[in-house]
Amino acid sequence: MSKELVSALNALEQEKGIKAETLAAAIEEALAKAYAKDHADAENVKVNFDLKKGAIKVLAVKKVVDDDEKEDDNTEISLSDALDINKAYEIGDEIKFDQTPKDFGRIAIGTAKQIILQKVREAERSIVYNQYSEYIDEIITAEVEREDTRYLYMILPGGQTAAMKPNDQIAGETYRMGDRIKVLVTEVEKEVKKGPQIFVSRAAEGLVKRLFEAEVPEVQDGIVEIRSIAREAGDRSKVAVYSYNSNLDPVGTMVGQRGVRVQAVVNELSGENMDIIEWNEDPAQFIINALSPAEVVEVIFDPTNERGVTVLVPDYQLSLAIGKKGQNARLAARLTNFSIDIKPESDREAVIAEMEQRVAEQHNGPVRHEQPIVEVADDFENFDLDAED
Secondary structure, eight states: OHHHHHHHHHHHHHHHOOOHHHHHHHHHHHHHHHHHHHOTTOTTEEEEEETTTTEEEEEEEEEEEOGGGOOOTTTEEEHHHHHHHOTTOOTTOEEEEEOOOTTHHHHHHHHHHHHHHHHHHHHHHHHHHHHHGGGTTSEEEEEEEEEOSSOEEEEOTTSOEEEEOGGGSOTTOOOOTTOEEEEEEEEEOSSOSSSOSEEEESSOHHHHHHHHHHHOHHHHTTSEEEEEEEEETTTEEEEEEEESSTTSOHHHHHHOGGGHHHHHHHHHTTTOEEEEEEOOSSHHHHHHHHTTTSOOOEEEEOTTOTTEEEEEEOGGGHHHHHOGGGHHHHHHHHHHTOEEEEEEGGGHHHHHHHHHHHHHHHHHSSOOTTSOOOOOGGGOEEEEHHHHO
16 A cells, blocks of 8 residues: 555656655654544654655654653653663663554555645645736636636636636626636635635726736837726726826827727727826826816815815816716726815805815814904915916
């Protein structure tokens, strides 16, 4: 049996790259624990797996002590008894005694099988992790395999299975077995007992970025940079871009001649709308760009909230600025990292008054009638488009 086991370990080393010595050490440790369960006095017991001879033995290790100092028969042997075995023994030496049970071969077979299966699974997981962890945040073309109540499963190049969670799927997309689709690798787990190790997404913002990188050479070359993306997968994305070449229009570059570049990305994402806007270091101008296609009259920064801003738009464009179900305003806020409150131009006086009230409360606490209100005009920053003309 043991020789066959050695042959199996050597074969695994060739096929899976798991060293036979590693497997032997794991088997020794597991067998020692198994032996200890049935033998209360097994604290000094070791299991030895000889990979050359194929022999597995249980060895009790005893330390040689002076005859007058011997206290424990399980862990110690007197010098006189040790000398009867071999005249070369001295105090402090360790002697190993064979205590292999008669039925230990059966136990060894079962334990070895379990250890081998465990180590093979660990090795395979490690191989998968090492292979695919390099692809995190990268696009891979995958083939749809099947779907259950938890995940959509697909086969990656190399034959490994990946999983896509429901919130990583594009709403409205239908996936059929055999379909080849582009996905973004979002996570590769190393320590996992069962289930998928690799997770991919069609809804991640990074997928939009990688698709544009593939379509726009200027992005690949670093001339045009994608600074920010806000996305509601399957419906609309806003992409903020910046050009390091003052003579190169970043928006036009992303769109391409007759829209061919942006259309390629739109087609890959099942018709998802793309708003390409120019990033600007001036927050006000960036917010104005982000709310496109709506016209902005004025941007007023909240003096009590560094990330708060109120945007005034023509009354007739209020719905356009907010967007269907608030989508335009929501995406603009995520794109710019500002909390954007959109108001009609006719509400300007009310907006200013409300901010004055908040500033007064910040300076003086809750306003009471007997308290004077501080002058707050100097606290406001605003961006008035008419003033720029």
